[in-house]
Amino acid sequence: MSRKRDASTILPVMLLAGLGLLWIIPLAWTILAAFVPTTALLNGTPLDWVRSVTFQAFDEAWHVAPFARYYINTIVFVFGLLVLQLVAISLAGFALARIKVIGMGFVFFLFLTQLMVPGSVLLLPNYQTVARLGWLDSYPAMMAPYFASAFGTFLMRQAFKQVPKELEEAARMDGANTLQILWHVFIPVTRSSLVAFSIVSITYHWNEFLWPLLVTSTVRSRPLTVGLSLLTQMSETGAQWDQLAAGTLIVAAPMLILVMALQKQFTQSFLSSGIK
Amino acid sequence: MSFIKRGGAVAYLFLFPSLVFLFTFTLWPIIWVVWASFQRRVGRERVFVGLDNYARLFSDPVGQRVVSNTLIYVTAGLIVSVFCGLLLALLLNQSLKYILLMRFPFLAPIALPMVGAAAIWLLLYTPRVGLINEVLQTVGLPPRNWLSDRELALPSLFVVYVWKQLGYFSLFYLAALQALPDDVMDAAKIDGAGFWTRLRHIIWPLVSPTTYFVSTIAVLNSLQQVDHVFILTAGGPNNATNMALYYVYEQGFKYFKTGLASAVTVLLLSMLLTLAILQYIYLERRVHYE
Numbered sequence: 001m002s003r004k005r006d007a008s009t010i011l012p013v014m015l016l017a018g019l020g021l022l023w024i025i026p027l028a029w030t031i032l033a034a035f036v037p038t039t040a041l042l043n044g045t046p047l048d049w050v051r052s053v054t055f056q057a058f059d060e061a062w063h064v065a066p067f068a069r070y071y072i073n074t075i076v077f078v079f080g081l082l083v084l085q086l087v088a089i090s091l092a093g094f095a096l097a098r099i100k101v102i103g104m105g106f107v108f109f110l111f112l113t114q115l116m117v118p119g120s121v122l123l124l125p126n127y128q129t130v131a132r133l134g135w136l137d138s139y140p141a142m143m144a145p146y147f148a149s150a151f152g153t154f155l156m157r158q159a160f161k162q163v164p165k166e167l168e169e170a171a172r173m174d175g176a177n178t179l180q181i182l183w184h185v186f187i188p189v190t191r192s193s194l195v196a197f198s199i200v201s202i203t204y205h206w207n208e209f210l211w212p213l214l215v216t217s218t219v220r221s222r223p224l225t226v227g228l229s230l231l232t233q234m235s236e237t238g239a240q241w242d243q244l245a246a247g248t249l250i251v252a253a254p255m256l257i258l259v260m261a262l263q264k265q266f267t268q269s270f271l272s273s274g275i276k
Numbered sequence: 277m278s279f280i281k282r283g284g285a286v287a288y289l290f291l292f293p294s295l296v297f298l299f300t301f302t303l304w305p306i307i308w309v310v311w312a313s314f315q316r317r318v319g320r321e322r323v324f325v326g327l328d329n330y331a332r333l334f335s336d337p338v339g340q341r342v343v344s345n346t347l348i349y350v351t352a353g354l355i356v357s358v359f360c361g362l363l364l365a366l367l368l369n370q371s372l373k374y375i376l377l378m379r380f381p382f383l384a385p386i387a388l389p390m391v392g393a394a395a396i397w398l399l400l401y402t403p404r405v406g407l408i409n410e411v412l413q414t415v416g417l418p419p420r421n422w423l424s425d426r427e428l429a430l431p432s433l434f435v436v437y438v439w440k441q442l443g444y445f446s447l448f449y450l451a452a453l454q455a456l457p458d459d460v461m462d463a464a465k466i467d468g469a470g471f472w473t474r475l476r477h478i479i480w481p482l483v484s485p486t487t488y489f490v491s492t493i494a495v496l497n498s499l500q501q502v503d504h505v506f507i508l509t510a511g512g513p514n515n516a517t518n519m520a521l522y523y524v525y526e527q528g529f530k531y532f533k534t535g536l537a538s539a540v541t542v543l544l545l546s547m548l549l550t551l552a553i554l555q556y557i558y559l560e561r562r563v564h565y566e
Contacts, residue, residue: 016367016378023381026439029407030396042405088297091290101284107291114302116552120500120521121544124528124537125305125312148297178286207389209503210521214529225391225503232395232507241399248395255387263376263383270386270444271451 033245034058057242058250061231064243066219067250070227073139077212077223078205081143082198089149089197093156094182098168114150120210127214141215142223146205152197155272159193160186199262199269206255224251306545313538329539338515339523342540345430346499346520353498356438357445358487364442365449366479370465382443393440394507401432401508423509429516436504441497445490452486453479492555499544520544 032041032049040052061067096107119126126145135141163186171181187194209225216222231247234240259266316325333339368379385393400407401422409419422432460482480487502521505511511518511526518526520540528537 012367012370013372016370019364019367020378020381023385023439025407026396026400027381027384030399033399038405042410088294092294095287095290099284099287099290101287107295110295110298110303113306114298116548117302117306117545118496118500118548119301121541121548122302122305122309123521123524124534124541125308126301127529128308129300129305144297145301148294148301150298153294203387207387207391209389209391209506210525213506214525225389228389228391228395229507232391232398241402241405244395245399248392252388252392255389256384259383259387260380263379266383266387267447270447 030245030248033242034249036242038242057246060240061243061246061250064234064240065227065231065247067224067227067247069219070222070224073216073221074206074223074225077139077142077221078202080139081146081205082201084143084147085149085152085201086194086198088147089152089156090182090187090194092148092153094160094186096153097157097160111150111153114148115154119145123211123214126211130215136215137217137221139221142212142221145211149197149201152201155193155197156190159190163189195265196269196272199258199266200272203255203258227251309538309541309545312534313542314535315538316535317532325535329535330543333536333539333543338518341515342518342520342523345516345518349430349434349519350495350498352434353437354491354494356442357490357494357497360438360442361445361490362449362479362483362487364446365453366475368446368450369453379443382446385440386444386447388440390440390501390503391507393436394504397432397436397439397504398508424513426513426516429509429513433504433508433517436508437498437501441501444497445494448486448490449483452483456482488555488558492551495551496548499547 034057035053035055036049037052037054037056040048044052092111096104096111122145130136130141130144135144167185167189168181171185176184207225208223209229212223213226213229216226228247228251231244313329314324314326315322316329317323334343364382368375368382372378388396403409403419403421403424406422408422412419420428422428460478500521502519502525505517505519505522509517511522521544524537524540524544527533527540
């Protein structure tokens with residue numbers, strides 16, 4: 001940065017700033033629409049906006065739709081699923097990385113198939129399965145297609161492979177069984193992979209819409225995203241669009257805070273999610 | 277030998293939970309959907325009709341519309357993800373004091389739910405009170421019906437998709453650029469004359485593995501992300517924004533045409549399979565030459 005900035009280096013900075021400004025407008029407008037009453041927003045000056053800031057739209061949105069219950073549903077779905085996934089991918093990843101057996105060809109094929117076919121494509125047959133199991137409108141229905149994760153399993157397999165053999169052998173000498181070795185030796189040193197997987201899983205399922213839309217039908221299990229979609233249908237006339245803006249922020253806030261707080265970690269995790 | 281056998285039992289015990297669910301929710305559904313695509317419900321019975329569902333899809337005007345919408349959307353998504361993704365990454369790669377702050381506008385939409393992004397754009401597109409029409413009227417241009425105009429609806433949805441996902445694709449290019457050696461990095465600086473030549477002859481070939489990778493996930497992404505269709509247009513007006521996965525939903529869950537919905541699913545699956553094969557061939561070749 002010792003070089004003085006001239007016209008040709010200032011141009012890309014201006015481009016980036018301009019584009020960034022353009023990109024933030026939708027989000028900024030939503031925040032404004034949520035905090036400033038619609039009439040003031042459309043007819044007033046920015047000074048009027050500041051004067052009329054109110055939480056009323058949040059209050060109304062919170063009562064128009066049962067967002068508290070939606071929050072509970074999303075949290076149970078996302079974190080319940082995460083715990084199950086972490087157990088499943090640790091066990092499976094360990095088996096694929098550390099134990100030699102016959103018949104692994106078919107096992108790999110099964111995992112690769114899931115890596116290729118995203119769950120959302122198989123809506124129709126999976127709905128039939130979940131319905132036949134009597135799981136409709138419940139948390140297990142939302143979780144079931146994602147319980148086994150090929151992406152997570154391969155991520156953990158890769159991480160476990162890098163653990164030195166000596167660590168494992170030392171533990172075995174001490175009389176530890178396989179499960180104890182996994183828990184006390186492998187899991188602690190592969191924590192960063194587990195964190196990366198968790199961030200991807202949480203973001204993906206917090207934001208998921210189509211599958212929960214199909215398998216939930218009441219407030220008992222309906223998550224935030226489906227709740228928000230119902231709110232958009234109610235305010236199609238544009239009449240309560242301050243409530244819609246507030247509702248959108250209620251749903252998106254945790255993820256936005258997560259990105260702001262953990263920008264670096266978030267970026268890294270998403271890059272690793274690409275290495276499928 | 278006995279150790280391997282014992283190891284085998286433990287391995288399968290560890291794999292058991294994953295395998296049960298992989299079989300039930302991935303492998304079995306694929307077999308089911310292929311089988312269902314050759315059948316049609318007649319009364320309460322299911323009848324084998326061969327390729328009739330596929331023939332219907334391609335002869336039906338709505339089916340044709342869905343296929344062409346999907347292809348247009350996916351192709352546009354691919355081009356924008358690669359070219360705009362790379363250009364944005366070059367801009368984001370500058371060493372500036374507030375670069376983390378400058379990256380935020382592009383990162384935030386990635387973390388939003390697609391439903392939330394759609395709701396946000398509903399506030400911008402709404403005919404009378406939406407921001408875009410407000411701005412147009414201020415500068416003296418006529419307002420448009422962004423979501424109910426047959427010509428504009430699909431591009432309007434595409435804008436939402438690009439706004440939400442472009443940052444995601446440029447993250448991969450950004451990582452690739454940052455992994456380049458220092459002397460090459462100079463070529464990636466957006467300054468001075470000959471930038472486009474350097475981009476074409478130095479940067480573009482060097483990031484080609486990333487381009488390949490971004491292309492794959494761009495296709496996957498644009499095929500799967502249909503949440504905004506539900507919120508903004510519900511496939512309308514007149515099927516102008518109806519796309520493959522939305523069509524599966526509509527036929528399968530609204531009209532209960534399981535056979536037709538299954539046929540579309542099978543077409544989607546074969547696209548994914550082709551993509552996987554191409555990726556495999558590409559990886560093999562790279563390993564071979566390196």
